[in-house]
Structures are given as structure tokens and as C-alpha cells.
Amino acid sequence: MWLGISAINLAIAVMLGAFGAHGLKKIASPEQLGWWQTATDYFFYHALGLLALAILNKVTRQFPIKASFWLIQSGILFFCGSLYIMALGLPRGLGAITPIGGALMILGWLIFARNAFKYEK
Numbered sequence: 001m002w003l004g005i006s007a008i009n010l011a012i013a014v015m016l017g018a019f020g021a022h023g024l025k026k027i028a029s030p031e032q033l034g035w036w037q038t039a040t041d042y043f044f045y046h047a048l049g050l051l052a053l054a055i056l057n058k059v060t061r062q063f064p065i066k067a068s069f070w071l072i073q074s075g076i077l078f079f080c081g082s083l084y085i086m087a088l089g090l091p092r093g094l095g096a097i098t099p100i101g102g103a104l105m106i107l108g109w110l111i112f113a114r115n116a117f118k119y120e121k
Contacts, residue, residue: 002054002069009047009076016040016084024087032087039083046076046105053112064115071108075101 020036028036050072053065079101082094 002050002057002065005069005073006047006051006054009043009050009073013040013043013047016043020087028087028089032089035083036087039080039087042105043076043080046072049109063119065112068108068112068115071104071111075103075105075108077101078104 016036017040020033020040024036025033050069053069053072056063057065078097082096082098082101085094086092
């Protein structure tokens, strides 16, 4: 399941990146394009991170990744999703949830780090 979700994330990131580069570029302001680019960059980085977690889970079968995976996935939805929504011209007030997404991603990586230190002992 983890590998599949990671692959879907990466496919969606490519599609959204292409849309931003080709479709949105003609109608969005520079500020909106910046939000779109930031969302796409973070989407890719974290989708690749989730892929690494999925591979780690597949190889070790013992390393705990479930909490990290879901926190990071939720962070992608909140952080990237809110930036994409604002870039499409929807209310900027939705940007208030962007930091929640960032915090979820950070928490996911910190939990992963904690588990990595515990696993190595």
C-alpha cells in the first residue's frame, strides 16, 4: 500500500507541475505562480520522502513508519493543497491552514527520526 500511495503522489505531482507550467502560467499572477511552484516543490520532495519510507518498510518489515507516513501525507494535503487552492484564485484565507500542513510534515519527519534512533539501538 505504501509504495502505491507514494507512486500516486509522484504522478499527481508531475501532473500538477505540468499544469502550473503550461495551463496556469497564462492566467495566474506571478504571486499565484510562486505559490503553485512552492506547492509543487514540496509535493515532490515529500512524495520522494514517502517513497523512501515505503522502500524502507518493504526492506526491513520491522521499521515503524505508519505514523510518519500518515502525518507527512496529511501535511502534503494541507500544505500543498492550500497553496494550490490559493493559486487557483480561491480565498487567501485558506492559507491559514498552510502552516498546519507544514507542522504535520515536520512532525512526521521528527517521529521518523525518533524511530530511527530507537531502531538503531
